Structures are given as structure tokens and as C-alpha cells.
Amino acid sequence: MAPALTARQSALLEFLRSCDGELSGQALHGRLREAGVTIGLATVYRHLRTLQQQGLIRCRHLPNGEALYAPLERDVHHLTCLECGRSSELPLCPVGSVSVGEHLPAGFQPLFHTLEIYGLCAGCAAPAAALPTREPTPDRDGAE
């Protein structure tokens, strides 16, 4: 099966487990350096990729493309507001209660899943009182 982790990779995994929430590769790299670990950013990303392929960590992408990493057991999903970009945590994992096993192609080995729900937060979905008033668009030719 999967080859054993190197000492460096195990240490990285343990470090990620000791952190709260999820971290970008860059933030993880910063924390490692703060902790006195000398490691290159490219190496951090390479190890993160290996850990993902071994099904030990999960990764999700923010709308801005930034990837966030968390240990596999931290099965947390997010509601993200498209307007202000704020994320809040979903208090459960709806995926866990769905059995997809029988629908997977033969031989496919699932490692982790992601689930993001996008929408508008309460603040952004509130009545448009705070929005600047716009002139009604003249629309004389359009509608029949």
C-alpha cells in the first residue's frame, strides 16, 4: 500500500494536527519557522501533496484560489458568503451520512471530500437599505 512517511512528513502531519482549524501552505510554513523548523516553502507544499495522496490530510480552496489544509479527521465544512467572503462553519458533515461507495467506479479509492456552500450571509442578504440608491435604468427599447 502507501509507502511509509518520512520523518519530515510525519512531523509536518503532527504539526498540522497541533494547529487549530486549517492553514494555507504559506501559513503553515510561517508557523514552522516560528517553531524553529528550517524548511523551504516548496518542500512544505511537496509534503502536503504527499500527505494528501496518502489520505492523511484534506485540502479545500477558497474562492480566491488559496488552498487550506487540515488533518483528515477535522471534517469541517463551510458556508461562504459570496458578497463579503466571510466563512462560517457548518456544524455537521452532511457527506458522512451519504453512502457513495456503490456509485464509485471500480478501483477508485476515495481519500477525502470537500463541501462548500456558497450564498449570502445574513448581513449581506439583508434588505438593501444600506446599498447606494441607483437610478432606474432607462429601458425604452427593450420590453415589448
Ligand SMILES: [Zn+2]
Ligand atoms: Zn456577507
Ligand SMILES: [Zn+2]
Ligand atoms: Zn465532511
